[in-house]
Amino acid sequence: MNYLSDVGALARKDLRLELRSRDTFLSMVLFVVATLVVFSFSLPAGTAEEASYGLLWVALLFTAILGLTRAFAAEREQRLLDGLILAPCDRSAIWLGKAIAVLAFLALAEVVALPAFALFFEPVTWEVVAAVVLANLGLAAVGTLLAAMAAASRARELLLPLLLLPLAIPIVVGGVGASISDDPGRFLGFLGLYDLIFAILSWASFEYVVTE
Amino acid sequence: MTSAEKYVTAAYLVVLGVLLAYLVIYAFKLSRLEREVGELTELARRRREAEPTPEPDREEVAP
Amino acid sequence: MSTSLRNNSAVALAAAAFVLLLAGLTLAFYWVPNAPVEGFRQRIFYIHVPVALTSYACFGWAAWKALRLLWTRERRYDLESYTAVHMGVIFGILTLVTGSIWARTSWGVWWSWGERQLVLFLVLFLFYSAYFMLRYSVEPGPRRERMSAVYALFGVVLIPVSFMAIRLAEGLIHPVVFDRDPSDNLAASQLTTFVVCFAATLALAASLYVNELTGKRVDERLRELREALT
Numbered sequence: 001m002n003y004l005s006d007v008g009a010l011a012r013k014d015l016r017l018e019l020r021s022r023d024t025f026l027s028m029v030l031f032v033v034a035t036l037v038v039f040s041f042s043l044p045a046g047t048a049e050e051a052s053y054g055l056l057w058v059a060l061l062f063t064a065i066l067g068l069t070r071a072f073a074a075e076r077e078q079r080l081l082d083g084l085i086l087a088p089c090d091r092s093a094i095w096l097g098k099a100i101a102v103l104a105f106l107a108l109a110e111v112v113a114l115p116a117f118a119l120f121f122e123p124v125t126w127e128v129v130a131a132v133v134l135a136n137l138g139l140a141a142v143g144t145l146l147a148a149m150a151a152a153s154r155a156r157e158l159l160l161p162l163l164l165l166p167l168a169i170p171i172v173v174g175g176v177g178a179s180i181s182d183d184p185g186r187f188l189g190f191l192g193l194y195d196l197i198f199a200i201l202s203w204a205s206f207e208y209v210v211t212e
Numbered sequence: 213m214t215s216a217e218k219y220v221t222a223a224y225l226v227v228l229g230v231l232l233a234y235l236v237i238y239a240f241k242l243s244r245l246e247r248e249v250g251e252l253t254e255l256a257r258r259r260r261e262a263e264p265t266p267e268p269d270r271e272e273v274a275p
Numbered sequence: 276m277s278t279s280l281r282n283n284s285a286v287a288l289a290a291a292a293f294v295l296l297l298a299g300l301t302l303a304f305y306w307v308p309n310a311p312v313e314g315f316r317q318r319i320f321y322i323h324v325p326v327a328l329t330s331y332a333c334f335g336w337a338a339w340k341a342l343r344l345l346w347t348r349e350r351r352y353d354l355e356s357y358t359a360v361h362m363g364v365i366f367g368i369l370t371l372v373t374g375s376i377w378a379r380t381s382w383g384v385w386w387s388w389g390e391r392q393l394v395l396f397l398v399l400f401l402f403y404s405a406y407f408m409l410r411y412s413v414e415p416g417p418r419r420e421r422m423s424a425v426y427a428l429f430g431v432v433l434i435p436v437s438f439m440a441i442r443l444a445e446g447l448i449h450p451v452v453f454d455r456d457p458s459d460n461l462a463a464s465q466l467t468t469f470v471v472c473f474a475a476t477l478a479l480a481a482s483l484y485v486n487e488l489t490g491k492r493v494d495e496r497l498r499e500l501r502e503a504l505t
Binding site (some may be wrong): 215216219222223224230234238242245248259 | 300314315316318319322323326365368369372373376377379380479483486487490493494497500501504505
């Protein structure tokens with residue numbers, strides 16, 4: 001299937017670039033651990049233990065923003081995006097390839113972040129992991145599209161958080177809810193719905209965002 | 213006026229206030245547009261007055 | 276559309292807005308009786324909910340125009356979508372302010388995270404404010420038009436999704452407040468007043484929209500004219 005092989009090639013390109021320099025991935029890992037440590041100082045002594053789950057989700061969200069800001073940075077610096085667009089592949093394949101790469105970075109950062117969280121704060125239950133996986137999908141889907149928008153703007157790094165944060169609020173609700181609720185299924189289902197809706201929307205509208 | 217009446221009236225007045233603010237902003241915009249139209253009319257008139265000079269050249273070329 | 280036809284519709288809309296607003300205000304203050312439980316302060320309902328619904332309508336209109344832009348690539352839809360978002364944000368701010376006043380009269384606080392409509396509008400306000408940031412930081416042109424259109428579509432999808440999220444968050448994340456659901460058990464007189472007020476705010480938004488759109492179009496044409504002359 002031509003489409004899928006395009007996607008694979010694009011994703012592999014990003015991952016290989018990252019493997020060589022490793023700077024995005026390392027910054028994300030360091031950032032999330034540092035944020036968790038800062039958070040450990042930010043909550044007063046008597047706070048409920050559940051509040052730390054909220055901190056986990058905020059840390060993950062900001063780490064995702066950090067990673068996404070770099071998502072199209074390389075292309076911008078070397079004007080590769082124009083080349084990619086001229087390439088004879090469906091524009092949405094660019095989105096999918098990039099989103100898969102972002103997903104990989106997020107997952108790798110969380111492989112470090114979640115154990116760190118379990119060590120510093122609260123145990124990481126399977127509901128938390130499930131929620132994190134689902135949230136990753138949503139963040140990668142929407143974030144890749146918004147990162148492409150921000151890459152075309154003058155404001156760049158400043159614009160991406162502004163665009164992403166309102167759209168990320170449902171993800172945070174779903175994640176925190178799944179982490180602390182007695183009925184996590186509702187929240188996990190909601191996260192799945194969010195992923196489905198916004199992945200389709202992002203996939204369909206990506207070409208309108210990148211063409212000149 | 214009871215406290216409830218004050219708040220209710222305040223809510224409706226806020227809407228009115230925003231409307232009036234919009235009017236004021238719009239008045240400024242209109243006066244700016246008028247000024248621009250005036251400037252452009254000037255430009256156009258000057259252009260039209262400058263046009264007659266090329267024509268004598270064209271007459272020379274015609275056999 | 277010829278200019279005379281456009282002028283006529285603009286005038287008609289403004290006249291309709293005027294009549295409906297006057298009628299609505301009269302009904303809301305002189306005709307409809309006090310609500311049995313809440314008393315006089317319930318009358319904020321007749322301005323708060325219509326303004327909120329009108330804001331949703333504006334965002335929906337903006338998304339429709341955005342969709343048309345992406346389908347047909349006709350440039351005029353960009354201005355129409357942008358103006359609609361602008362109207363939506365203005366009415367959104369009004370929703371937040373009137374809602375805050377209503378919260379104050381009901382519970383003595385200016386803000387409550389348990390109040391679904393208020394929280395939803397706060398999220399939407401953040402979202403559509405970013406819309407303007409997006410527009411201002413991208414060079415004008417077809418690309419900016421398309422990006423704005425895509426973003427406007429995301430916004431309208433976000434409305435129900437956010438609402439779901441806020442409902443899920445109730446109790447678990449945000450405190451539960453005794454939910455005053457305005458659409459429960461409306462008496463006939465209350466319903467009539469509400470409908471008239473809603474029609475009034477819609478007509479008002481439409482009238483402002485048409486005016487602003489004309490202003491923006493004139494702006495654009497003057498700019499073209501200036502470029503042609505200099």
